[in-house]
Amino acid sequence: MQFIEKTTKSEKQGILLAIVLSLLAHTRHGYHPKNYVMIASAKSGWQPQPLMTETQVVPGLMVYHFSHSIYYANAGVFSSQVTELVENAEPPLKWFCIEASAVDDVDYSAAETLRSLQGFLQEKGIRLVFAHMMEDLKVKIYSDLEKQVSKDAFYDSIHEVLPSFVQFRNWRIELDGN
Secondary structure, eight states: OHHHSSOOOOHHHHHHHHHHHHHHHHHHHHHHHEEEEEETTTTTEEEEEEEEOOSSSSSSEEEEEEESSSSEEEHHHHHHEEEEEEEEOOOOSSSEEEEEEOOOBHHHHHHHHHHHHHHHHHHHHHEEEEEEEOOHHHHHHHSSSSTTTTTTGEEEEHHHHHHHHHHHHHHHHHTTTO
């Protein structure tokens, strides 16, 4: 309280301006997050790549990093980016992984978006998986999508996703005889 009493009017205005600018910057980042796809590099581990590269980790597996909480203001961006990546994937995807290390919350609008995307992916024969998701968010997402996503769709890291996908792909090849 003493600090506030000793600050001048112009200092108080400067503090308020800094708070407002900080809130605007945070909101802007939430509306327009810088998302990317991930690739595995033998030399340098996992590396981000611009979305426009539409790079797959291995044929059939794409890892997409969303860099903010998913909520009403950016759920449309999230949906359109995922849709575009899936539609343009060559070869066609079998798994789509959302690397969620930066996602700390999903609101109602975003949960609806996830349900819709899961249906879209399912129609295309693509399995939706998640990596690096916080435990409380994992519980929330699983309960929101429980009829559409199994518990084995959640991986602690993207390092675990690749071997699981390779095992799945090899199993499919054996099953199909190709």
